[in-house]
Amino acid sequence: QAKERGRNCVCHFDTNLQEALTTREALAADLLAGLDSGQFHLHYQTQVNTDGKITGVEALVRWRHPEHGWIPPDELIPLAERSGLILPLTQWILETACQQLFEWSRIPALEPLNMAVNISTRQFYHPDFVDTVQDILKQCGANPQRLRLELTEDLLLTDIKNSFAKMTALKKSGISFVLDNFGTGYSSLSALRQLPLDGLKIAPDFVNNVLTSPGNSSLPIALISLMRSLGIEVMAEGIENQQQREFLTEQGCLTFQGYLFGYPTPIESLTLN
Ligand code: C2E
Ligand code: MG
Ligand code: MG
Numbered sequence: 001q002a003k004e005r006g007r008n009c010v011c012h013f014d015t016n017l018q019e020a021l022t023t024r025e026a027l028a029a030d031l032l033a034g035l036d037s038g039q040f041h042l043h044y045q046t047q048v049n050t051d052g053k054i055t056g057v058e059a060l061v062r063w064r065h066p067e068h069g070w071i072p073p074d075e076l077i078p079l080a081e082r083s084g085l086i087l088p089l090t091q092w093i094l095e096t097a098c099q100q101l102f103e104w105s106r107i108p109a110l111e112p113l114n115m116a117v118n119i120s121t122r123q124f125y126h127p128d129f130v131d132t133v134q135d136i137l138k139q140c141g142a143n144p145q146r147l148r149l150e151l152t153e154d155l156l157l158t159d160i161k162n163s164f165a166k167m168t169a170l171k172k173s174g175i176s177f178v179l180d181n182f183g184t185g186y187s188s189l190s191a192l193r194q195l196p197l198d199g200l201k202i203a204p205d206f207v208n209n210v211l212t213s214p215g216n217s218s219l220p221i222a223l224i225s226l227m228r229s230l231g232i233e234v235m236a237e238g239i240e241n242q243q244q245r246e247f248l249t250e251q252g253c254l255t256f257q258g259y260l261f262g263y264p265t266p267i268e269s270l271t272l273n
Contacts, residue, residue: 028083030065031076035085035092039064042096043264046272047116047235047257050249054272056114056148058257059097060264061089081122090123094133098140098147100267105143110272116148118180121155125162130169137173144174150201151177153185160194167196178235182206183223199233202253211243224251 034040041064044057063071080086097117104110123129137144149170155163156179167177176198183206206220224234236248239258248256262271 024079024082027065027068027071027079028085031063031080031083031085031089034063034065035088039066040089040092041266042093042100043266044100044270045257045264046262046270047114047255048261049255050253052261054113055255056116056146057270057272058116058118058150058264059093059100060118061093062264077120081120086120086123087126090119091132091136093117094136095140098136098142101142101146102140105141105146112146113272114146114148116150116178118150121152121158124151124155124166125158130166133170133175134173144170145176147174148176148178148198150180152180153182156185156188156191156195160191164195171196183220189226193230197232199235199255200227201235201237201257202248203238205238211247217247221251224248224253228252 041062042059043062044059046054047056047058049055061073061076063076065071076089077086080089094117097115101113101115104113126132133147133149136142137147171177177196179192179195179197179200181203182200184203202220202224211217227234233255234251234253235255235257236244236253237257239245239248239256239260241260244258245256245260
């Protein structure tokens, strides 16, 4: 009987694995088709300064699959990376965001807004990355000074020299760089200092833990003050309540993002004043 059960288990496992693989392959094929048929959307979440004034937005990708519904970016991005489709996907994201920047540039009140776009490490290391970004900016007529690329910490662990070269090339045209989700990875401070970063975003968990126990706040406090002394702008994301906002303002954070100020929103319903 045990043998019987054992065999059943193996059989069950195989079926699930097979299903998972088929689903993933099918999803990857759907991704490519979805790019052509308008299933992808950018939602925008506002960023505010210490006065509560909107300084920019972060673009966050959304995929509405015709059968599976909304597929969250945490699933979509790894899928796109594994299947090599991160390149066309990021191209579409950058084009859409830069077209939006161009639209805003024609409205004086919206012209100063920054647009932050997340760049996956795989995309960043593509040999054409620098050219791709510059071409898209040019095609869209968008001001590079308004574009902020958000990079993740694993990039710092990979190839500092290459990262430095790419960032420097893009910074020459006015683009700025922010390190996303700071405090979740393993990046060393020496690696951080070697890159021409304009700012960093403190990860939501980092911020959300701050006020739950006093012991949790010493690391954020020390890091924020260290970063500021290095001339790096500190932004805080995942701000959900006034208490977090006040605490981080006291620590010297200059920019805030979180549900307290607004949820990621489609462009039609975004309020920018
Ligand atoms: P991220 O870049 O750190 O983006 C912030 C995430 O936190 C977003 O989740 C946002 O909806 C969420 N968030 C914003 N405010 C709050 C808050 O107050 N509380 C909490 N709990 N969460 C908040 P989302 O949109 O699901 O994106 C998840 C991650 O997927 C992003 O993290 C980013 O790493 C990746 N991602 C999203 N869009 C893109 C994209 O266009 N390209 C790439 N490469 N990655 C993307
Ligand atoms: Mg981000
Ligand atoms: Mg983040």
